Amino acid sequence: MLRLCLPALALVPAVFAQIPDLPAHETLSYNVEWRLITAGKATLDWRRNAGGAAIDVRLESVGLVSKLFRVDDSYQSQVGPGLCTQSSEFLSHEGSRERETRINYDGAARKAFYVERDRLRNTVLLQKEIEIPSCVHDVAGGLYFLRTVRLEPGQSTTIPVSDGKKFAMAKVEAQQREDIRTPEGVFHTIRYEAYLFNNVLFQRPAHLYIWFTDDRLRLPVQIRVRMQITIGTITLQLEKHVE
Numbered sequence: 001m002l003r004l005c006l007p008a009l010a011l012v013p014a015v016f017a018q019i020p021d022l023p024a025h026e027t028l029s030y031n032v033e034w035r036l037i038t039a040g041k042a043t044l045d046w047r048r049n050a051g052g053a054a055i056d057v058r059l060e061s062v063g064l065v066s067k068l069f070r071v072d073d074s075y076q077s078q079v080g081p082g083l084c085t086q087s088s089e090f091l092s093h094e095g096s097r098e099r100e101t102r103i104n105y106d107g108a109a110r111k112a113f114y115v116e117r118d119r120l121r122n123t124v125l126l127q128k129e130i131e132i133p134s135c136v137h138d139v140a141g142g143l144y145f146l147r148t149v150r151l152e153p154g155q156s157t158t159i160p161v162s163d164g165k166k167f168a169m170a171k172v173e174a175q176q177r178e179d180i181r182t183p184e185g186v187f188h189t190i191r192y193e194a195y196l197f198n199n200v201l202f203q204r205p206a207h208l209y210i211w212f213t214d215d216r217l218r219l220p221v222q223i224r225v226r227m228q229i230t231i232g233t234i235t236l237q238l239e240k241h242v243e
Contacts, residue, residue, distance in 0.1 A: 022144060023243045024048045028220070030236040031183065032059070039065040042236055046144060052080040055140040069095050077140040083148075084135035088164070091119075099125070103164035107134040114164035128165055136162045146172070146192070146210070147218040153177060153190060161201055171195040180211050180222050182237045187221045188214045 025047045032040035045056040054076070061071040072093040078086045090101040098119040105112050114128040137145055142161060151157065151174035158169045175191045189211040197206040204227065211222040223236040 022046070022048075022053075022147065025243065027240075027242045028238060029240040029242075030223075031239050033235045033237065034065065035232045037065070038063060039234075040071060044140070044143075052078065052083070052086070053141075053144075054078055055144065057140055071095075075140060077138055079137075079141040079144075082135050083137065083141050083145040085138040085141045085162075088138050088140070101164070103138070105132060105136060105138070105162070105164075107132075107136075110134060112136070112162055112164050112167070126165075130162070130165065130167055132162055132167050133160050136160045136167065138162065138164075143210075143220060146194075147212065147220070151190075151192070161196065163201060166201055168196075168201045170200050177214060178211065182221050183239045184221070184241060187211075187219070189221060190214050 023046070026045070028044040028046075030042040030044075031038060032042055034040075040059060040061045043056075043058045047054050055078075057073075057075040057077075059071060059073045060066075061069065065071075070093070074091045075088065077088040080086050084107060085105045086107075087105065088101075088103045090099075092099045092101075099116060100119050101114070101116045103112060103114050110132055112130050112132045114126065114130070115124065116126040117123065118125055137160065142159070149157070149172075151172070153174050153176045156171055156173040158171050161168055161170050172192060172194045175193055178189055178191050180187050180189050192210045192212065194208045194210065196202055196208055197204055206225055206227040209222075209224045209226070210220055213219045213221055219238065219241060221238040225234045227233065
């Protein structure tokens with residue numbers, strides 16, 4: 001579920017010290033809606049450190065959805081200069097399944113090393129090594145990096161993304177300006193579409209949209225994954241922003 005809510009978004013390398021709009025520390029809290037009901041809560045925590053930044057993501061189900069299928073996922077990512085991902089760890093507890101995924105991104109060797117384990121059985125489910133560019137962006141770091149990208153509606157670019165199992169150059173397109181109302185208020189935004197699904201990075205057929213505020217902060221106030229009718233649409237809306 002976390003992989004659907006926060007897909008990898010990124011752009012070409014930049015110098016980390018030249019990104020003034022990303023704060024020293026920030027927490028973004030979201031309400032997760034599925035089929036018109038509140039299905040969960042998500043939190044993104046960003047903190048600069050000496051080597052770059054640490055990003056923590058937490059997703060948990062609530063209410064009826066939690067009773068039917070409990071989700072308690074956490075994701076940690078370390079990014080360095082240019083917001084290039086250095087490592088990530090994903091701990092998932094979804095229903096009766098518990099998984100642990102660790103990925104090391106070695107830009108010098110241009111390799112990513114992926115290991116996924118079953119935490120209950122203590123067995124390796126998948127171990128993989130793939131080729132990557134010297135700078136690549138994962139799920140969490142890429143979302144923050146996209147906030148530094150200035151695209152006007154009608155403009156697009158391609159970006160290097162990886163989930164540790166696959167690398168792809170994905171298209172990101174700025175589509176139009178929209179006003180979005182969230183529990184945090186009404187925001188003037190630009191809607192982006194990131195083409196990561198449909199066998200680009202992820203096999204699942206879907207569309208991914210992100211609404212960034214049209215200002216210096218470029219907050220991701222809404223994220224939406226629209227899948228086929230049988231699954232439905234997942235929408236994250238910003239509830240609280242704290243620096």
